[in-house]
Amino acid sequence: MRLFLQVARTCSFSETARVSNLSQPALSRTIKLLEEDLGVRLFDRNSRNVVPTDAGAALVPIVERLTADFDLAFRALDQTFSGERGRVVVGALPSVAAEFLPRAIARFLKNRSQVEVIIRENLNAGLLQSLQDRAIDISISTPPGGSAPICFEPMFKDDYVLVCRPDDLAAIPDPAPWSTFTDFPFIAMEPRSSVRMMTDSLFTAKGIHASPRFECAQLATVGALIGEGLGISLLPRSTLPLMAVGKQIAWRMTQGPVPSRTIGICTLEDRTLAPAAEAFRQLLLAMAMDAKF
Secondary structure, eight states: OHHHHHHHHHTOHHHHHHHTTOOHHHHHHHHHHHHHHHTSOOEEEOSSOEEEOHHHHHHHHHHHHHHHHHHHHHHHHHHHHTTSEEEEEEEEOHHHHHTHHHHHHHHHHHHOTEEEEEEEEOOHHHHHHHHHTTSOSEEEESOOOTTOSEEEEEEEEEEEEEEEOGGGGGGSOSSBOTTHHHHSOEEEEOTTSHHHHHHHHHHHHHTOOOOEEEEESSHHHHHHHHHTTSOBEEEEGGGHHHHOSSSOOEEEOBSSSOOEEEEEEEEETTOOOOHHHHHHHHHHHHHHHHTOO
8 A cells, every 4th residue: 555655656666666675576566466456457657657547546545544544543552552552440448549549640640641540449358359350450459368369569568556636645655555445445447348357356466355436437437536536546557648537636656566567569460461551550669669659
């Protein structure tokens, strides 16, 4: 098609062969094959002149559109292969989605503005199920349990802290002894959350019985209850921005080895990420390495 256009524009087989780095016999064979495929003669030629036939002249604008569409499609495809276009569906814990993830997306889209990024917030179990269902490309969550074929790449530690209202700080030593959780009413996350499973495990290990006064599905509710002086909680430090909605909250580190959870990237071991998703994964790891989250 391109050789046909070049001949039609230059009206010269020799000039087209020269700029295309072809021999004239090879060019002539190519045009002949095109004529045979179409069943028409495209050029009238003699020893001096090459002139498009009526069929050849009618074909020129069609081929121009075809080659332009072809070039446009492959430019778009090249951008997809390079990760400059495409779609990334990223799942994240609510605490990550509220603080770290927006910064990562903003940095990512500065250089890849044509990539569509979709966020799916969920608890850890829901994220891992969505990942296995291939409903999301990447999950930013805690390590998976069991034998699921999931690759986990750690990014950062998220320390657990005692969360209270500012007025309670005077009555809580710094760092706070674990007995503090028996001195105040305890506000817990709902039982199916990974945070709740972690706090229950910690209390068991410390020999503490902290029966929840309230069990909440939303961190904002936990923050509101704490702000009203209804109790304290033990939560990952990354959740603090989600609780300080309309209420003031404060926090203390706990005594002894500081408990923490590991936040990282989960991907399916048998799934090759699309270029845009892979570029986003690499950015997440780079941000964690630079500690700029």
